[in-house]
Amino acid sequence: MDSKLRAILPDQELLKLYQQMVLSREFEESCAEQYTKGHITGFLHLYSGQEAVAVGATAGLHKDDYILSAYREHAQAIVRGADPKRVMAELFGKATGICKGKGGSMHLFDPGLSFMGGYAIVGGQFPIAVGLAFAAKYRKEDRISACFFGDGAVNQGTFHEGLNWARLWNLPVLFVCENNFYGIGTEVHRSSALADIHKRACGYDIPAVRIDGMDVMAVYEAVKWGVDWVRENSRPYLIEAMTYRFRGHSMADPGKYRSAAEVELWKARDPIVGFAKRLADERIATGEQLEVIREKAAAIVQEAVKFAEESPWPEDDEVYKDIYV
Amino acid sequence: MPEMTYRDAINLALKEEMRRDPSIVVLGEDVALYEGSFKVTRGLLAEFGEERVKDTPISENTIIGVSVGAAMGGLRPVAELMTVNFALLAMDQIVNHMAKIRSMFGGQTYLPITVRAPGGGGSQLAAQHSQSLETYFMHCPGIYVAMPATPADAKGLLKSCIRDNNPVMFLEHELLYNSKGEVPEDPEFLVPLGKAAVMREGKDLTIVAYSRMSVLALQAAAELEKDGISCEVVDLRTLNPLDTETFIASARRTGRAVVVEECWRTAGLGSDIAFRIHEACFDTLLAPVRRVSGLDVPMPYSRKLEKLCIPQVETITAAVKEVLSEKY
Numbered sequence: 031m032d033s034k035l036r037a038i039l040p041d042q043e044l045l046k047l048y049q050q051m052v053l054s055r056e057f058e059e060s061c062a063e064q065y066t067k068g069h070i071t072g073f074l075h076l077y078s079g080q081e082a083v084a085v086g087a088t089a090g091l092h093k094d095d096y097i098l099s100a101y102r103e104h105a106q107a108i109v110r111g112a113d114p115k116r117v118m119a120e121l122f123g124k125a126t127g128i129c130k131g132k133g134g135s136m137h138l139f140d141p142g143l144s145f146m147g148g149y150a151i152v153g154g155q156f157p158i159a160v161g162l163a164f165a166a167k168y169r170k171e172d173r174i175s176a177c178f179f180g181d182g183a184v185n186q187g188t189f190h191e192g193l194n195w196a197r198l199w200n201l202p203v204l205f206v207c208e209n210n211f212y213g214i215g216t217e218v219h220r221s222s223a224l225a226d227i228h229k230r231a232c233g234y235d236i237p238a239v240r241i242d243g244m245d246v247m248a249v250y251e252a253v254k255w256g257v258d259w260v261r262e263n264s265r266p267y268l269i270e271a272m273t274y275r276f277r278g279h280s281m282a283d284p285g286k287y288r289s290a291a292e293v294e295l296w297k298a299r300d301p302i303v304g305f306a307k308r309l310a311d312e313r314i315a316t317g318e319q320l321e322v323i324r325e326k327a328a329a330i331v332q333e334a335v336k337f338a339e340e341s342p343w344p345e346d347d348e349v350y351k352d353i354y355v
Numbered sequence: 356m357p358e359m360t361y362r363d364a365i366n367l368a369l370k371e372e373m374r375r376d377p378s379i380v381v382l383g384e385d386v387a388l389y390e391g392s393f394k395v396t397r398g399l400l401a402e403f404g405e406e407r408v409k410d411t412p413i414s415e416n417t418i419i420g421v422s423v424g425a426a427m428g429g430l431r432p433v434a435e436l437m438t439v440n441f442a443l444l445a446m447d448q449i450v451n452h453m454a455k456i457r458s459m460f461g462g463q464t465y466l467p468i469t470v471r472a473p474g475g476g477g478s479q480l481a482a483q484h485s486q487s488l489e490t491y492f493m494h495c496p497g498i499y500v501a502m503p504a505t506p507a508d509a510k511g512l513l514k515s516c517i518r519d520n521n522p523v524m525f526l527e528h529e530l531l532y533n534s535k536g537e538v539p540e541d542p543e544f545l546v547p548l549g550k551a552a553v554m555r556e557g558k559d560l561t562i563v564a565y566s567r568m569s570v571l572a573l574q575a576a577a578e579l580e581k582d583g584i585s586c587e588v589v590d591l592r593t594l595n596p597l598d599t600e601t602f603i604a605s606a607r608r609t610g611r612a613v614v615v616e617e618c619w620r621t622a623g624l625g626s627d628i629a630f631r632i633h634e635a636c637f638d639t640l641l642a643p644v645r646r647v648s649g650l651d652v653p654m655p656y657s658r659k660l661e662k663l664c665i666p667q668v669e670t671i672t673a674a675v676k677e678v679l680s681e682k683y
Contacts, residue, residue: 096428129461139460146427147460151451157417158452161424161432168380168406169429188447191414195421198412352462353497355520 033312038247041314047089047246048309048320051081051302053327054105057114058277060331061104061121061135065281069339070121073150074135075102079276082301083178083208084109086249087271090257091176091204096146096162098155099178101136102275103148106178110145112138118334124341131344132352144173152213153186155179160192163201167264174202174260182213184227193234196266204253204260205231205268208243214279215287228270236266243271244301247308274299356537364506364538365395365471365527368513369433371542373403376431379517382409383418383435383471392437393473393532415441419448419470423456426466426522433517439474439526440486453522454497468522469513475528475567475617476654476665485654485661487618489565492524493594493627499523499548500594504569506536508592511546519548528567549596553605557587560675561605563628564615565591568666572615575671586675594624602628603635610641613674615666620648642681647674 035044058076065074077084084105091097099106104121108114112128120127121135129139136150146162149155159177166173183189184207196203207227211218218225231238237259241252249271256267274296278285285293309315315323359367373379385392387400387410400408411418415436422432436442442449449470457465476485492500499521503509509527516523554569555576564572569590576586587609589602606612612632616625629644650664 127461129459129463132461133459137459139463141427141463146424147456149452151447154420154447154452157420157448158424158427160417161421161426162428163424164421165425165428165430168425175424187414188416188420191412191417192420194412195414195417199409353458354499355457355465 033314035247035308035312035314038251043089044309044314045323047085047250048305049323049327050085050109051246051305052324053114053330054081054084054108055302056324056327056331057104057108057334060335062277062281064121064335070135071123072134073101074121074281075279076277076281077102077105077275079296079300080208080210080243080273081105082246082249082305083206083243083271083273086246087176087206087253089250090253092173092257094144094173095257096144096159096166096173096175097178098146098159098162098175099148100152100155100180100183101148101150103138104135107138107140107145107148111143112140112145114330114334115337118338119341122338122341123343124338125344125348126337126341130348130352153179153183153188156188156192157195159203160196160201163196163203164199167201172261174204174257176204176206178206178208180213181207181209181211181218181227182216182221184230185221193231193236193266197234197236200265202260202264203266204256205266206253207268207270208273209270210273210275212279212287214283217287228268231268236268238268238270240270240272243273244299244304246301246305356539358535359506359538360532361506361509361527361534362393362395362532364510365513366397367538368510368517369396369399370402372514372517373399373407375542378429378431379433380407380409380425380430381433381435382411382422384411384413384437386410386435391435393529395471396435415444416448419445419453422468422470423448423453423466426468427464431467431517433469433471436470436472438484439472439488440484442472442488449492449498450495454495458497465520466522467520469516469525470523471525471527473527473529475530476649476661477530479656479658479661481656482653487649489526489594490618490622490624493624497522499596500526501548501592502526502566502594503592504531504566504590506534507538508546508552510538511544512548512592515545515548518545523548526566531567531570534570546592548593549598551592551598551601552590553587553601554590555586555588557585557609559585559609560611560613560678561587561589561602561609562613562615562671562675563589563591563602565594566617568615568617571666571668572671574668575675578668578672579675584675584679599631603632606632607636607639610639611678612644613647613671613678614644615647615671617649617665619651620646621651623648642678645674645678647671
């Protein structure tokens with residue numbers, strides 16, 4: 031049987047996508063457990079259900095391309111290459127955290143990976159992503175700026191200012207909307223006069239496409255195409271990935287605004303389960319091999335929790351550090 | 356030393372720094388082709404070209420946000436907000452982003468951004484264009500605030516701000532643009548951040564001020580000298596870092612102080628300065644510190660009313676005389 035997947039990527043890369051989605055899920059579900067135990071505090075927004083977007087998109091981007099995201103960004107950081115141990119330690123507020131415990135869940139950052147931050151003011155990342163693209167173009171660097179945001183962010187002024195600016199200055203920005211249908215508890219049709227978010231890009235003369243955000247290969251192919259187009263033309267492009275979060279907005283949200291039937295409908299489209307089936311159907315991996323990948327991912331997460339638990343708290347004198355240069 | 360205006364001193368600082376460092380870009384509304392609403396960026400487009408001198412859409416929040424991104428990406432942006440009043444549209448990027456990014460990302464990046472913004476009252480521009488918002492910025496950790504009073508300081512401070520690796524709000528006073536003074540020609544002339552200037556020495560009382568209020572304080576001191584009153588005038592120059600040492604040492608020496616602020620009185624920065632003096636000099640003060648402030652009202656247009664809202668030379672001299680008449 032001809033493999034459709036193999037026509038796109040070699041086996042090893044396909045399995046890497048699977049591994050990254052599984053690692054993301056294991057990480058998030060472990061976070062929920064650590065939150066319940068009181069080890070993780072503050073706000074905690076989990077990515078379970080949306081893995082295909084971060085994983086497919088990161089695979090489609092070049093290594094040096096900037097990534098900016100919002101506050102549901104653990105998976106994006108880890109998939110980009112952030113050490114799960116240091117991410118978990120950050121969530122625990124420990125000195126060994128990726129931001130020394132000063133950012134927490136919503137503010138992961140690693141410039142070495144060109145992962146330029148999780149931002150927790152809705153829409154705050156748009157102008158910053160545009161500015162990074164400007165710097166890259168000014169310095170004649172071969173990199174673009176990928177800006178991830180939710181459906182809730184498109185009614186902020188920064189979305190409109192950012193799109194207008196990126197097109198006006200012809201900057202290499204890939205806008206990726208993760209449309210999971212809800213801004214906290216408000217369904218997208220209750221907040222947006224035009225809920226087809228990709229169509230809004232027309233107003234700024236930016237081409238855009240809507241894709242299935244539950245299909246990692248669809249995301250990969252669309253982003254790869256978009257990245258090439260943005261590079262070639264030095265112009266912005268927008269992708270709207272339709273996806274769904276399986277959990278509430280944050281750990282504090284019981285999710286009563288969604289019907290059980292709706293949630294079940296989307297869980298039946300679980301991006302990990304769907305991809306596992308395709309990998310097995312196309313004989314790229316057996317069920318047992320995929321289970322081994324899952325177990326290894328679970329072990330990485332367990333190790334991350336142990337590392338976070340055993341890590342020291344920040345010293346008191348850290349409180350005045352890292353504010354000014 | 357050549358004499359030049361505050362406007363030209365700022366313009367020269369921009370040109371000198373842009374010649375020195377190709378990573379500096381200037382961006383803002385009407386800064387390029389139109390050469391700035393107050394003509395501060397005159398000649399920049401002609402000399403440095405449209406790659407480095409950028410007109411922007413009227414999107415203040417994004418002017419700052421793009422500067423933040425550009426700074427993270429290796430540039431040294433100098434953004435102009437046409438007036439400080441429009442900074443209120445950009446407070447999300449200024450306070451939630453520019454001021455926080457270094458700290459919340461664990462010191463892994465830094466933002467060498469200078470945000471220039473003219474402001475202050477006295478031009479009959481009414482409520483929305485006459486504000487003195489310096490306390491807003493001074494209140495927020497993570498951003499420096501510079502407010503020069505003289506052409507020389509305008510040049511030397513702006514150059515320091517541009518070279519500094521922290522984000523700085525560089526607040527210019529619209530009524531000072533045409534003021535003249537001697538300005539050092541040396542392109543390496545810098546005024547350090549966090550160092551107040553004793554503009555005039557005196558023994559009876561210390562006047563602490565900044566920006567245009569320092570200019571009025573000097574005029575008040577000259578008036579008071581005629582009455583045999585000797586005032587020391589301390590110009591803060593930067594509100595953050597704040598050189599507490601200089602004004603506290605001065606107040607300890609004179610035993611009396613008046614703080615002059617153009618901003619609104621309630622929760623204005625003058626209360627913080629006055630408190631610091633009280634706290635440090637309680638045992639040696641001869642009278643409570645007095646504040647001369649902007650009135651707690653939205654600025655009226657009529658020049659007769661506007662004048663009442665902004666500290667004047669006469670209100671400063673009156674305050675000084677009252678403090679000198681008090682005995683404790």
